[in-house]
Amino acid sequence: MTETARPIIQIQNVSKRFGKVTAVDNVSLDINAGEFFVLLGPSGCGKTTLLRMIAGFELPTEGRILIDGQDMAGIPPNKRPVNMVFQSYAVFPHMSVADNVAYGLKIAGVKGGEVKDRVAEALELVKLGGFETRMPDQMSGGQRQRVALARSLVMRPKVLLLDEPLSALDAKLRAQMQFELSELQEKVGITFVTVTHDQDEALSMACRIGVINKGEVAQLATPSDLYEYPANRFVADFVGSVNIFEGKLTLDEPDKAAVDCPGLGKVYLNHGVTGPHGADVWVALRPEKIYLHVPGEGKAVKAAAQDAPDGYNFARGKIKGMSYLGDITLFEIELETGARIRVSRPNLSRHDQEDFTWDDKVSMHWRADSPVVLLG
Amino acid sequence: MAEQDWKTNRRVFAAVSLPTLFWIIVFFVVPMAIVWLYSFGENKGLTEIDISGTLDNYKRATEWLYVTIFGKSFAVAALVTLICLIVGFPVAMAITFAGEKWRPWLLLGIMLPFWTNLLVRTYALMILLGSQGYANKGLGALWEGTSWVKTLVGLQPLPTWEPVQLLFNNFAVVFGLVYVHLPFMVLPLYAALDRLDRSLIEASLDLGAGHFRTIMRIVVPLAAPGIVAGVMITLIPALGAYLTPDLMGGTDSQMIANVIERQFKKANDWPFGAALSFLLIYAMFALIAIQSMRRKVPEVG
Numbered sequence: 223m224t225e226t227a228r229p230i231i232q233i234q235n236v237s238k239r240f241g242k243v244t245a246v247d248n249v250s251l252d253i254n255a256g257e258f259f260v261l262l263g264p265s266g267c268g269k270t271t272l273l274r275m276i277a278g279f280e281l282p283t284e285g286r287i288l289i290d291g292q293d294m295a296g297i298p299p300n301k302r303p304v305n306m307v308f309q310s311y312a313v314f315p316h317m318s319v320a321d322n323v324a325y326g327l328k329i330a331g332v333k334g335g336e337v338k339d340r341v342a343e344a345l346e347l348v349k350l351g352g353f354e355t356r357m358p359d360q361m362s363g364g365q366r367q368r369v370a371l372a373r374s375l376v377m378r379p380k381v382l383l384l385d386e387p388l389s390a391l392d393a394k395l396r397a398q399m400q401f402e403l404s405e406l407q408e409k410v411g412i413t414f415v416t417v418t419h420d421q422d423e424a425l426s427m428a429c430r431i432g433v434i435n436k437g438e439v440a441q442l443a444t445p446s447d448l449y450e451y452p453a454n455r456f457v458a459d460f461v462g463s464v465n466i467f468e469g470k471l472t473l474d475e476p477d478k479a480a481v482d483c484p485g486l487g488k489v490y491l492n493h494g495v496t497g498p499h500g501a502d503v504w505v506a507l508r509p510e511k512i513y514l515h516v517p518g519e520g521k522a523v524k525a526a527a528q529d530a531p532d533g534y535n536f537a538r539g540k541i542k543g544m545s546y547l548g549d550i551t552l553f554e555i556e557l558e559t560g561a562r563i564r565v566s567r568p569n570l571s572r573h574d575q576e577d578f579t580w581d582d583k584v585s586m587h588w589r590a591d592s593p594v595v596l597l598g
Numbered sequence: 599m600a601e602q603d604w605k606t607n608r609r610v611f612a613a614v615s616l617p618t619l620f621w622i623i624v625f626f627v628v629p630m631a632i633v634w635l636y637s638f639g640e641n642k643g644l645t646e647i648d649i650s651g652t653l654d655n656y657k658r659a660t661e662w663l664y665v666t667i668f669g670k671s672f673a674v675a676a677l678v679t680l681i682c683l684i685v686g687f688p689v690a691m692a693i694t695f696a697g698e699k700w701r702p703w704l705l706l707g708i709m710l711p712f713w714t715n716l717l718v719r720t721y722a723l724m725i726l727l728g729s730q731g732y733a734n735k736g737l738g739a740l741w742e743g744t745s746w747v748k749t750l751v752g753l754q755p756l757p758t759w760e761p762v763q764l765l766f767n768n769f770a771v772v773f774g775l776v777y778v779h780l781p782f783m784v785l786p787l788y789a790a791l792d793r794l795d796r797s798l799i800e801a802s803l804d805l806g807a808g809h810f811r812t813i814m815r816i817v818v819p820l821a822a823p824g825i826v827a828g829v830m831i832t833l834i835p836a837l838g839a840y841l842t843p844d845l846m847g848g849t850d851s852q853m854i855a856n857v858i859e860r861q862f863k864k865a866n867d868w869p870f871g872a873a874l875s876f877l878l879i880y881a882m883f884a885l886i887a888i889q890s891m892r893r894k895v896p897e898v899g
Contacts, residue, residue: 279800299803312801316819325815326805370801377805 230255230381230413231276236285237437238271245271247437248285253381254430258407258414262424263434264460269417272434273383276415277306290380305374306383309390311366313358319345319369320354326377344376347406364395375410384416388423400426421461425449433457454598458506465507465563471497471595480533481505481595485561490533492590497597504596509566511592514553515585516577535590539563541582551575555584637872647868655873664857664874668881671854674768674843675836678775682783682832683825685776690787690824691817694794705788708781716778720845723774727764727846734761770846771853775836782835783828790824791817830889834882854878 229252238246245268253259261269274280276287278299287294289303305326314322323341332340345351348368358366367387374382387403388396404427407414418424424431425445433440433448433456440460441453452458455466469483479491481503489505497503542562543554551574553565565586569575578584637656639649658664693704711719727733738759745756764770794817802812818825840855847853854874861871 277800277804279803299800300806300808306801306804308797308801310795310797312795312797314798314801314816314820316822325802325807329806329811373801373805 227254229253230290231415232288232291233272233276234286234288236272236275236282236287238268238275238280239283244437246275246282249434249437249439250285251432251439251442253413253415255380255413256411257429258404258427259416260424260428260431261415261417261434262421262431262461263419263440265419267434268437269419269434270385273306273385273415273417276381277304277383278302303380304383305377305379305381306385307367307370307374307387309386311363311370311390313366313369313373315358317358318354319350319356319358319361322358322369323373323376325373330377340376341372344372347375347410348372349402363390364399367391367399371406375406375412379412381413381415384414386417386419388418388420396423403427425461433460435460450594452506452594452596455504455506455596458594458596463509463564463566465509466596467505467507467561469503469505471495471499471501471503474499479595481593485559486557486563487537487559488533489593490535490590491593491595495595497595501597506594506596507563507588507592509552509564510550510568512563512565512586512588514565514567514578515587517583517585535588535593537563537586539584539586541578541580541584544578544580546575551578553578553584555586633872634876636869637876639869639872641867641869644866655870656877658870659873659877667852667854667857668877671837672881674772674775674853675833675839678772678779678836679783679829679833681772681776682780683829686780686783686787686828687818687825689780690784690791691813693784693788694791708784708788711778711781716841719778720774720841723777724765724846727770727773729761729763729765731764733764737762765846766848766851768847768851770848771843771851774842774846775839778839778842779832779836782831786824786827786831787821788824790821790827794820826889826892830885834885837882838878 231253233249233251233253236246236249237244247268249268249272261272263269271280275282276289276294278294278297278301294302314325317325320341323344324337327337327340341354342351345353348371350365350368350372353361353365353369358369361369367390384403388399391399400423403414403416416424416427425448428445430442430444431448432442435456441448441457443451443453448457448461452461452464458464458466465486467483467486467489469481469486469489471479472482472488473480474495474497476494477492479493479495481489481491483489483505486505486507489507495503537557539555539557541553542556545552548569550566550568553567555563555565557563563586567574635649636647638651638653639647640652640654642648689708693701693708696704725731738761741756741759749755764773798816798820799812802816803809807815838855839853840859843851843853844856844859847856855878858871858874858878861867861874865871
């Protein structure tokens, strides 16, 4: 992130309607120069429409979009200082790699020698040096994507837009490209705006994430804030895995709070919530923040959970499901109340997965700063 | 299921393919072979043809008169194809980029003429283009109108309207052939353009190209297979056109098919007609061969 946050893209009260369908509903957000911004949301949430409005392929029904302070109303895509990497890459199949990358430069009237230098430089940047004469049908999907990246980056746009850039790659390549895209973005210093439905992708690459739901911004935050401090149930549930329990706020003071959940029991927190007393709230608890114990460890558990000022966070249950995922094991536990809770446990040693089995009675605890209380 | 796989079961395969094979052999291969043999024969009396293996018919076909008619047929067919391409490409683009609601109707509009007999369509066009037809009436009305406006502002009126000769000349033949063959051009173009990945067009715009440049550098090259298909499917029937030049042409606008028809009917010279027919067929084969030898264009998408 840059020290001085200067907005390069300003989206102001933008709505987009297709007939009766509202794809984007009164969205306002600023994207800062030099940051890697990710629009995250389920399919059909309007995030791609938002990106296409920045590129100029769709026009906002209401509101306005400013790029580098300039209102984009009436400016066609070929006149905007942004370039896009398409989901299908859209590499021109009848042109060589070099011709693809040079396409925009030639139209911009860049001289022959400079075109050659800049094409070579751009291909080097995406690690495709030496591929100049290849035709797109002789390349893999990952390589074609690099061509599309080079073709956009060579234009030195103010903003690079990427529409689901990794969705067509296999899992290994996707993980590698996540790192490469972040690296590339730092190297060239161009603002990247990426659209994705994949939360891992968003968390690993973004400086900031805008979560979009039903055409509205659900939350705008850094990856860790999004995960650790979700603003609402949608974000908590969409980003990562979470247990959500409904409850009533029974205690709310500056340094402590308690929520009475019929499903989970009383949940204690070591900070205030600032919600109306007795309000209906939801408690979100991530599976990895719950410690699992075999019965008999009770006293140690209580001691460990003593960080809550007013009680301790503790529950008992029975293992109803287990899935061993290698690095972690995921447990589905039936609580004494009948509700179910998901707990994940890292396999720190080679034998950790042998500690528990189906129908084992277990107890759990979690720290008083782990649950997140959600008001909406 | 294996027993239902007709590809591996020869008897089933034979049973399925036999009627088609029979049809092709009896009604296509055999008659063509007979005509091919006739082209090496000579007339002996009114109905008798002696297949003597002579090449005289082919020699006669190289006479200047017939070479010019062949040449003219090619020129007319090429011109018709070119006009169809120039007119058809924007039409195909318009259909491709029309809204979902409109596209089936526009395609129906292109196909509709196929449902009408060629003869009926040709006569309809002749009624339109005749000296008393709507085209001439419309032009006449414009002429009279201009004349009236001129007198209104105090100028000399135009001379009296003389109907333009729109029929029975080369113009009428080209016009009629374009009219008949346009759908053959539009449909393969539409098929190629419809397959085109829209994001390629958007990518071109995104990289700074205007609409015209995007069409010339992205759309046209990628529609090349459709253009070639459209050209072939227009050029070959246009080359063998018979009805249109016969009905709409003048005395100097006969094409090779009209000459062939005359050999079989009026001149009663079947061997020479057969030789001309096969020369036309060879020319078409050559066109198809050239087309299939072209470098393969990379698949779109």
